[in-house]
Amino acid sequence: QLQASGGGLVQAGGSLRLSCAASGRAFSTYAMGWFRQAPGKDQEFVAAISWSGSNTYYADSVKGRFIISREDAKNTAYLQMNSLNADDTAVYFCVADLDGDIGAIAAGPLGVDYWGQGTQVTVSS
DSSP states (O other), X not given: OEEEEOOEEEETTOXXXXXXXXXXTTGGGOEEEEEEEOTTSOOEEEEEEOTTSSOEEEOTTTTTTEEEEEEGGGTEEEEEEOSOOGGGOEEXXXXXXXXXXXXXXXXXXXXXXXXXXXXXXXXXX
């Protein structure tokens, strides 16, 4: 089970940090990631991190602004979002790949094993 939190309303240029708390003992073996979905649009890959934390992958639209990380001792993944703009407004979903395959997450929503509930991020201009 994945529980996302940390969403909210922020002004353009501001920052937010999303958290994804996972249940289960095998968290350290999972690749983790984030997708988002804006109103009227398809789900969009945002970022992914490998089971070891040594590899990360970002969508071009967030590269240089967002940072994905993980803290296995807390069974938690994070998405630090900086320099937010109106295009970042969306529901953000935490996801996991149980095989630890970061590529499966980056390939798109069909490759994801588990989805958490979404957390709303709204950026006001």
